[in-house]
Each structure stands twice: as C-alpha cells, then as structure tokens.
C-alpha cells in the first residue's frame with residue numbers, strides 16, 4: 001500500500017485513518033465473503049442467533065431456496081398489503097400488544113410466533129397468545145403467506161376516533177431498521193412527536209411499496 005504522505009508508524013496511520021473516516025461509512029463489506037457492498041444491500045438471517053448479516057448479491061442468492069435445510073435464509077424484498085384484513089377490537093385486545101403497533105414473525109426453530117413492538121424500554125418481544133392469534137389467521141387466510149424468520153406482519157391500530165386496523169407483510173430487516181430508529185427517538189410513554197413522525201414515514205414507504213396479497217384458498221380444517 002502506498003500513501004502520498006510520509007509513511008508513519010502503523011499506529012500513526014491508524015490514527016490518521018480513524019480521524020479522517022467519514023461518518024457514516026459510505027460502504028460496507030459482505031459479512032460472508034468480505035466483498036465491498038453498497039449502502040443499499042440485502043440481508044441474510046442467521047436462524048440460530050437471529051442476527052441479520054449484510055451480504056453481497058452472490059452470497060444472498062445462496063440462501064434464497066425456501067425448502068432447503070440451511071442455517072441462513074435470505075430476506076426477501078416483497079411488501080404485501082391486506083386490503084380486506086379484519087380483526088375485531090376485542091381480538092386486538094386479546095393479543096396483549098400495549099402500543100398501537102406490532103411486528104409479528106414466526107421463529108421456525110422455536111416454533112413460536114413472536115410479537116415485537118416499540119416502547120419506552122426499546123423494543124420488547126413477547127410470545128403471542130396463540131388462542132387469540134389463530135382465529136385472526138383463520139379469518140384472514142392470506143396471512144399464511146408469511147415466510148418464517150425472514151418476513152413479518154406489521155399490524156397497526158387505527159388512530160383514536162378512526163376505523164380500521166391495517167396489516168402489511170414486510171421484510172424483517174425493514175422492521176429492525178424501524179425499531180432501531182425508534183429506539184433513538186422514543187421519548188416518554190407514547191414515543192413523542194419524533195417517534196410518531198418516523199413511524200408515519202415508515203408507513204408511507206410500506207404503503208407505497210406494497211401490492212395486494214394474492215388470493216389464498218382457506219386451508220380445510222382437520
């Protein structure tokens with residue numbers, strides 16, 4: 001490696017690099033093969049640790065097969081809306097989600113459906129009461145399109161005085177990104193203005209990217 005400046009000790013070089021490093025870093029590296037990747041890149045979920053890994057396109061494509069027995073799974077980039085989604089206010093209460101917003105995802109290794117929601121203590125995770133959730137899925141069979149581990153259902157309660165719960169299917173990396181942003185912005189008990197503005201912006205993006213979920217035949221009972 002050559003430098004236009006006088007070569008210094010490794011430590012001096014390190015200090016110079018650290019001091020000059022722009023924040024945020026303009027590029028990252030694939031966490032599987034160390035290839036340089038751009039800021040908008042795709043992710044792979046480690047099923048055991050549930051960690052998201054930033055990947056290059058080639059590594060991402062290794063893990064897109066749905067049925068394969070793999071330790072990693074590629075996060076798809078589809079967004080779906082459920083225009084006919086129905087949930088009764090009583091059913092919503094039974095889900096025990098304390099705020100008006102939650103992500104639900106299925107953990108395939110633990111065979112659990114987990115609710116994830118923002119709050120004053122950062123993101124909170126709780127196992128969903130399935131006796132409350134199963135009837136919602138039965139009434140909305142398209143929710144079954146959800147892929148375990150890599151996608152989430154984003155549920156939002158209506159603003160006070162308005163009707164209609166909404167549901168979208170979103171990539172799980174988008175959820176983590178929102179939760180991370182909310183963690184920095186959250187103030188007080190209900191989140192405050194900045195957190196709500198971030199949520200509104202997120203919902204605008206989700207709405208713009210979503211297409212209606214394809215029809216699904218209800219699964220016959222046992």
Ligand SMILES: [Zn+2]
Pocket residue numbers: 030031032033034035055056057058059060
């Ligand atoms: Zn790679």
Ligand SMILES: [Zn+2]
Pocket residue numbers: 041042043053054055
């Ligand atoms: Zn990344």
